[in-house]
Amino acid sequence: MKLTEKKRKDILEAAIQEFREQGFPAARVNRIAELAEVSKRTLYKHFESKELLFAAITDILLDEIAAMPKLHFRSDLPLREQLIAAVRNYVGHLTGEQYMGLNRLVMSELLRDQELAQAFFAKAAMQDGPISGLIGEAMQAGALREAEPGFAAGQLLSMVKHFLVWPQFLMGAKAEVDPDAVIADCVDMFLVHYRSED
Template identity: 90%
Template sequence: MKLAEKKRKDILGAAIQEFREQGFPAARVNRIAELAEVSKRTLYKHFESKELLFAAITEILLEEIAAVPKLRYRPDAPLRDQLIAAVRDYVGHLTGEHYLALNRLVMSELLRDQELAQAFFAKAAMQDGPISGLIGEAMQTGALRKAEPGFASGQLLSMVKHFLVWPQFLMGAKAEVDPDAVIADCVDMFLAHYSSEG
């Protein structure tokens, strides 16, 4: 890794720490430079403002969302099993400590700044979710009735997130439910609605 790339990475890491500890409005550029062990001049060479530094952090979150592997439908395996495994993996990604901390940081600022929120969600909407591809292919083969795959996957994931993601995101504690049972129930409700036989 080149020195300039390392410094940029160190600055981003320091900014994430400072924004987490102080919140975006109270975060100080001097403190970020100190944590990154760079001069303020070096920091401004990479990021001209605190806002641009925060925008770079939102890009990291979008990259992490995009990095979740896209899934393909396998006609030779039960669709229910594929959906359960896919949802379990996705929930595991969303509730990982690194992702949760980064997501909390970004979302807290998006709640404060509607323009930033609109730009962020417009970019996020252009990405295919990891499960919508699987659902779309299942619809094309007739394993599920035809519908808009992104909307259908959103319905499934919204049910699951209610029980397994939001309690951890908002309160830092897992809900007192059996995650495997919740995922299986949500998948069964989804399949009851979207089954091509229904």
């Protein structure tokens, strides 16, 4: 890793720490530079403002989802099992400690700043998540009735997140439910609605 890349990484990690501890409005650029062990001038060379630094952190969050392996529909395997495995992996990623902490940090600021929220969700909408990709291919193969894959994936994931992601995100504790049973039930409900009639 080049020195400039390392400094940028150190600045981002320091900013994440400072934003978590102080919140975005109270976070101080001087403190971020101190934590990153760089001069304030070096920090501004990489990020011209605190807002751009925060935007770079939101990009990290989006990049983590984009980096998840793309899933492909396999006609030789039961669709139900493919969906269950895909949703299980996705939920595991969302509830991982690093992602969850970063997500809390970003979402707390998005609640405060609607312009930033609109920009963030516009970027997020452009991503083709692994579940929507799998659903889209299943629709093309005729295993699911035709619909907008992103919308269908959103319906499935909203059900699952209600039980397995939001309790942990908001309260810091997993809901007292069997995650495998929840995922299987949600996939079954999804399939009742979207299963191809053919």
